[in-house]
Each structure stands twice: as C-alpha cells, then as structure tokens.
Amino acid sequence: MDAVSEIKQKLDIVDVVSKYVSLKKAGKNYxxxxxxxxxxxxxFMVSPELQMFKCFGCGESGDMFSFIQKIEGVEFMSALETLAEKAGVKVEKTVLDPDSQLKKQLFYINDLAVKFYHLLLTQHEMGKPGMEYLKKKRGLTDETIKKFMLGYAPDSSIVITPFLIKRGLNKDDLVAAGVSTKKSAYDYIDKFRGRVLFPLIGIDGRTLGFTGRTIFDRDPKYLNTNETLIFKKSSFLYGLDKAKLAIKKEGAVFVEGQMDVISAHQAGIENVIASSGTSLTTEQLKVLSRYTKDITFCFDSDTAGIAAVFRAVELAENMDFNVRAAVIPEGFKDIDEVIRKGVSVAREMLEKSIPAYDFILLSVIKRYNKTSPEGKKKIMDELVPWFSKINNKVLIDHYSKEIAKELDLSTETVISMLAHPDTYQDQSVPDVQDSVFMSKQSLESYIISLLLKADLDTFKEYAYKLKPEDFKNETLKAIFTAILQHRKVSKDFVPGQFSESLEASQKEVFSDLYMWDHSELLNDQPYFVRELSAMINRVRKAGIAREMVYLTEQIKLAEKEKADKQLAKLTKEFEKLKDERALLEKA
Ligand SMILES: [Zn+2]
Structure with a gap:
C-alpha cells in the first residue's frame, strides 16, 4: 500500500480537521x-463517510491532504509529511519531494532565459524590432522595460536553445521549463520566436515562465508558457509581485492583459494586476485574499469583457470580496488607451468605479431597447439570474426598485421575478460542474440533496413523483437516475459505495450534494417532508410545462398532417398532464 492510502486508513478526517475547526455533529456529517x-x-461540512470536507460558502473542498495544504499554506509533500507523522507512517525522505531537484533546475533555466532575452532586447542588434514595438507603439520607457525585465525573442528557432545547451543544460529540462520545444528526437527549438516577452514572475520574485506577444501579426497573438512543474496558470496573477504593497493599501485593480498592467505601473498606478490567459479562478482569488478583499475590475467594454466581469463577480462575491467595476469611457478600448489620454483621466475612471451589480445593470440595459416590451423581456432574461442570487435584503430592495425604475415596471413584478428565478426562466440551468456555488442555488440540486437525507419510506413516497426528464441538468439527471436504481435494490444507502457507481465527474457533484447540511430541517421531520414535497412539486411543474410545450408542437404537426390516431393519443397525453398539473397546483 502506498503512503497516502495507509495514512487515510489510519487517520480520520474529522480528527484532522478538529485540530483547526471546532466541529459539531450535524446528522451524519459534522x-x-x-x-x-x-x-x-x-x-463548512465534514463527512466521515466520504472522508471529505466541503464549504458551501466559499466552495473549498477536498480530502485530509488538501485540507492541510490549504490551512497550512503548504505543498502536497509537506502535508503528506505532517499527516504521515500523525499517523505513524514512515515516508522515505526521497519520496517527499522527488521533484525538488528538477524544480530548482527549472527556476534556474527560467532565470537564465529572462536575463538572456532582456539582454537581447536592450543591448543587442537582434532586439531592435522588439524595442521599437515596446517604445514607439506602446510608449514604454527604459525604466519600465527594466522593471518588468521585458525581453525579445528574435524571429528564429535556434537562439536560446543552443545557447543554453552550450552552457551544459539538459535538453529535456529546457522543454520542461517551457523555453524550448521538442520537434524530433534530435531537434530542439525555441518556443518563442518573433515575440516580445513578458516574464511571469511569482510573488517571491522568481520567474515561472513567459507570455510572448507576436510583433509580426502571427497567431496566436499571445503565446503562454504551458503549465510546468513551477508554473500553475490557475493560481498565477501577473504583476502581483510588484503590486502587492500598493494592493494592501488601496485594493486591487484587475485589468485584462500584461500590457495594461505595465502601462498602469508606468503611469504610477501601482495596485494593478491581471490574470494572464485565463478567466479569473478561485485559486487566484485565494492568493489575492492574503492582500485585500477589495477588487475593482477594469476590463474592455466589449461583450467578452463584460462576461468576464460577470464571472468574476460570481466568484468574488462568494468569497466575500467587495467587488466594483470601473467603466471604461466611450471611445476607449482598455485602460492602456485611457492612460495614454492622460493619467488623470485614468485615475478619475478608477475613482468613479461603481458596485459590480450597478455595472451589470448598466451594461445589460445599454444593449437593448428598454422602452419596447421585447427589450424589457430580454433585459430581465439577463438580469434575473444575477440579481436573484443576492441574499442581502437591503440590496434586493435597492436593486428591485432600481430595475423597476429603469424599465418602468412595478417593483412588485421585479421582486417576484427575482424571488422565483427558475419558474420564471426556462433557459437550462447552468451545469453544476461549472461552478461549485451553483449547487447551492439550483433547485434541482437542492432536491437531490434533500432526497439523500430522506429515510427510505419518505424517499419512496416522494422520489417517484419526479421523472428523470424533469431535471434539466444532465449531471443531476444522471445522479438522480442512479439513486432511484440504487434505492430499488438496496435498503441501506452507503454513500461511499454508491459513489463508486458514478462517473468521475458525477462523483464530485454527488459528494457536494451529500454533504449539504440540512440538519435544521431534519430536526422538524414534518417540515422536512413539506419542504421536500413542495420542491418536488415545483420541479415537476416546470417539467410538465416543458412537456406541454413539446406536446403542443406535436399536436399542431399531427393536425397539419391529419394523423388522427396520433392526434388522439397526443391529446390524451396532454389532458393527463393538465390534470396532473391541476393536482399539483392544489397541493
Ligand atoms: Zn468557506
């Protein structure tokens, strides 16, 4: 048995977590x-059966190893060491970090590469095209170029690779570091060609990789170092090494690209960072939360930019960040352009940033004609999913009034639309896998989580009122179907065993659902049953509505084709659904 399984067998996650968090029993979980x-x-929930933890507030989850990693802020190997000691399991020293030698080498290679490319840019004839681009096109100063250690990779595939090999470095290490590419067994070439290079520097000042921007209009416009042993895209924030002090004082400003970060710093706006090449991730926010809880997004005002703000708001709000957005004035593409107009204009723009929800409201309304009925409907279609997630009553009140005023609707209408987002909407629910936080908000996942807490009799009485087709979300549909099957054949529900029958992607969703805390509901059994029944009715009603729409289409078709037999059959089905719906309405 390997050390990890041995440790897992000897330790209980409840004991491990209890050293840091005071836990109370809540049903089968803590x-x-x-x-x-x-x-x-x-x-924050801990399941002894699944040996997992999960926070329904911020989305953190994992096993005992990831718990120690996160709470102690250490790498996996160090968590392994800690837990091995606790469990009395011996782990060979060499096993502890087999990668440490290689990592050191990768840092070394990247460090050489930064210096090499910077030297080429600033001192060498070959660097001229890069220098011209950065200075003339981008308006950067020598000082800024040095501060960010910008470089230039000439338009040839054999510049840095032969240089580093001559210095005695191993070819495969060059590939592992991300500076070279292996073309064939003997042929190793430079990864970056004809590009100005932005070194990706970690918080501790070490170079992890590069972003290269083409200066010859080639695809891709930006080329990034792939994930390596030392470069993890999902937790990297460009510019944080230089911005961290300013961020502690003034909060963080998120911009879209490296160039925006650099030009902001050059203009003396130093609390600026970017998430390079990814949309914002939870990991990045976690890193950032060590420095601030205030972020202002300043993205391009095109639709992609707005979508990025939307996504960021969802993640950031769930982690208790105070989120604002700076509105880039008409006629400008990004903060870089604004800065070139004048630093004071840029500062003013940042000072006039507005709460994230105002930004969403503003940008959605701008896209449609708010005076026409169709325009109003489209605006509400987009606003409801966002604003229905607000929990704070004061905010709900504020924005309901605001939306009502803007669209000339009654406040009651808006409030009721926001209160019942899923009955109002018929778009499919976003996939739970997209976001751990969705699970808390989607009615479908709520129902499954309740069913998982129900005893066998309650389960039998209510679960079969739903059809798998009532679930719009495919993952949840699959899990629901599997639960029905499982409960048919086995009296006891053993989550660990059941989970084995699921696909990997479903497993994670299942363990979230299983750990969802309903202990308060369960204290009052009649209330629990009422809640379960009411929720099932709601989802079933929505399912019926969809079936009826489908049948109506079929009926129209049958009428047109004069398929009488078919028509009779469809009409009967339709009537049946109508009766079922009437029954549900009475319930
Ligand atoms: Zn949490």
Missing part, C-alpha cells in the same frame, strides 16, 4: 465555521 472565508453561520 459542521463548523469555515477557516477559509469569514462567516458567521457555519457552512
């Missing part, structure tokens, strides 16, 4: 105040 985000009501 519950406590999350150590990873600030909260008053506990939403």
């Amino acid at each position: 519950k406590g105040v999350c150590p990873f985000h600030s909260e008053n009501t506990p939403s």
Whole structure:
C-alpha cells in the first residue's frame, strides 16, 4: 500500500480537521465555521463517510491532504509529511519531494532565459524590432522595460536553445521549463520566436515562465508558457509581485492583459494586476485574499469583457470580496488607451468605479431597447439570474426598485421575478460542474440533496413523483437516475459505495450534494417532508410545462398532417398532464 492510502486508513478526517475547526455533529456529517472565508453561520461540512470536507460558502473542498495544504499554506509533500507523522507512517525522505531537484533546475533555466532575452532586447542588434514595438507603439520607457525585465525573442528557432545547451543544460529540462520545444528526437527549438516577452514572475520574485506577444501579426497573438512543474496558470496573477504593497493599501485593480498592467505601473498606478490567459479562478482569488478583499475590475467594454466581469463577480462575491467595476469611457478600448489620454483621466475612471451589480445593470440595459416590451423581456432574461442570487435584503430592495425604475415596471413584478428565478426562466440551468456555488442555488440540486437525507419510506413516497426528464441538468439527471436504481435494490444507502457507481465527474457533484447540511430541517421531520414535497412539486411543474410545450408542437404537426390516431393519443397525453398539473397546483 502506498503512503497516502495507509495514512487515510489510519487517520480520520474529522480528527484532522478538529485540530483547526471546532466541529459539531450535524446528522451524519459534522459542521463548523469555515477557516477559509469569514462567516458567521457555519457552512463548512465534514463527512466521515466520504472522508471529505466541503464549504458551501466559499466552495473549498477536498480530502485530509488538501485540507492541510490549504490551512497550512503548504505543498502536497509537506502535508503528506505532517499527516504521515500523525499517523505513524514512515515516508522515505526521497519520496517527499522527488521533484525538488528538477524544480530548482527549472527556476534556474527560467532565470537564465529572462536575463538572456532582456539582454537581447536592450543591448543587442537582434532586439531592435522588439524595442521599437515596446517604445514607439506602446510608449514604454527604459525604466519600465527594466522593471518588468521585458525581453525579445528574435524571429528564429535556434537562439536560446543552443545557447543554453552550450552552457551544459539538459535538453529535456529546457522543454520542461517551457523555453524550448521538442520537434524530433534530435531537434530542439525555441518556443518563442518573433515575440516580445513578458516574464511571469511569482510573488517571491522568481520567474515561472513567459507570455510572448507576436510583433509580426502571427497567431496566436499571445503565446503562454504551458503549465510546468513551477508554473500553475490557475493560481498565477501577473504583476502581483510588484503590486502587492500598493494592493494592501488601496485594493486591487484587475485589468485584462500584461500590457495594461505595465502601462498602469508606468503611469504610477501601482495596485494593478491581471490574470494572464485565463478567466479569473478561485485559486487566484485565494492568493489575492492574503492582500485585500477589495477588487475593482477594469476590463474592455466589449461583450467578452463584460462576461468576464460577470464571472468574476460570481466568484468574488462568494468569497466575500467587495467587488466594483470601473467603466471604461466611450471611445476607449482598455485602460492602456485611457492612460495614454492622460493619467488623470485614468485615475478619475478608477475613482468613479461603481458596485459590480450597478455595472451589470448598466451594461445589460445599454444593449437593448428598454422602452419596447421585447427589450424589457430580454433585459430581465439577463438580469434575473444575477440579481436573484443576492441574499442581502437591503440590496434586493435597492436593486428591485432600481430595475423597476429603469424599465418602468412595478417593483412588485421585479421582486417576484427575482424571488422565483427558475419558474420564471426556462433557459437550462447552468451545469453544476461549472461552478461549485451553483449547487447551492439550483433547485434541482437542492432536491437531490434533500432526497439523500430522506429515510427510505419518505424517499419512496416522494422520489417517484419526479421523472428523470424533469431535471434539466444532465449531471443531476444522471445522479438522480442512479439513486432511484440504487434505492430499488438496496435498503441501506452507503454513500461511499454508491459513489463508486458514478462517473468521475458525477462523483464530485454527488459528494457536494451529500454533504449539504440540512440538519435544521431534519430536526422538524414534518417540515422536512413539506419542504421536500413542495420542491418536488415545483420541479415537476416546470417539467410538465416543458412537456406541454413539446406536446403542443406535436399536436399542431399531427393536425397539419391529419394523423388522427396520433392526434388522439397526443391529446390524451396532454389532458393527463393538465390534470396532473391541476393536482399539483392544489397541493
Ligand atoms: Zn468557506
């Protein structure tokens, strides 16, 4: 048996977590105040059956190893060491970090590469095209170029690779570091060609990789170092090494690209960072939360930019960030352009940033004609999913009035639309896998989580009122179907065993659902049953509505084709659904 399984067998996650979090029993799980985000009501769950933890506030989850990694801020190997000691399991020293030698080498190679490319850019004839681009086109100063250690990779495939090989470095290490590419067994070439290079520098000042921007209009416009042993895209924030002090004082400003970061710093706006080549991730926000809880997004005002703000708002709000957005004035593409107009204009733009929800409201309304009925409908279609997620009553009140005013609707209408997003909307629910936080908001996942807490009799009485087709989300549909099957054949529900029958992608969703805390509901059994029944009715009603729409189409078709037999059959089905719906309405 390997060390990890041996440790898992000897230790219980409940004991491991209890050293840091005071846990209380909640049904079959344990519950406590999350150590990873600030909260008053506990939403941090630990399951002894699944040997997993999950926070329903911030989305953190994992096993005992990831718990130690996160709470101690250490790498996996160090967590392994800690837990091995606790469990009395011996782990060979060499096993502890087999990668440490290679990592050191990769840092070394990247460090050489930064110096090499910077020297080429600033001192060498070959660097001239790069220098011209950065200075003339981008308006950067020598000082800025040095501060960010910008470089230039000439338009040839054999510049840095032969240089580093001559210095005695191993070819495959060059590939592992991300500076070279292996073309064939003997042929190793430069990864970056004809590009100005932005070194990706970690918080500790070490270079992890590069972003290269073409100066010859080639695809891709930006080329990034792939993930390596030392470069993890999902947790990297460009510019944080230089911005961290300013961010502690003034909060962080998120911009879209490296160039925006650099030109902001050059203009003396130093609390600026970018997530390079990815949309914002939870990991990045976690890193950032060590420095601030205030972020302002300043993205391109095109639709992609707005979508990025939307996504960021969803993630950031769940982690207790205070999120604002700076609106780039008409006629400008990004903060870089604004800065070139004048630093004071840029500063003013940042100072006039507005709360994220105002930004969403503003940008959605701008896209449609708010005076026409269709325009109003489209605007509400887009606004409801966002604003229905707000929990704070004061905010709900504020924005309901605001939306009502803008669209000339009654406040009651808006409030009721926001209160019942899923009955109002018929778009498919976003896939739970997209976001751990969705699970809390989607009615379909809520129902499954309730069914998982129900005893066999309650389960039998209610679960079969739903059809798998009532679930719009494919993952949830599959899990629901599997639960029905499982409960048919086995009296006891053993989550660990059941989980084995699921596909990998479903497993994670299942364990989230299983750990969802309903202990308060369960204290009042009649109330629990009422809640379950009401929720099932709602989803079934929505399912019926969809079936009826489908049948109506079929009926129209049958009428047109004069398929009488078919028509009779369809009409009967339709009537049946109508009766079922009437029954549900009475319930
Ligand atoms: Zn949390």
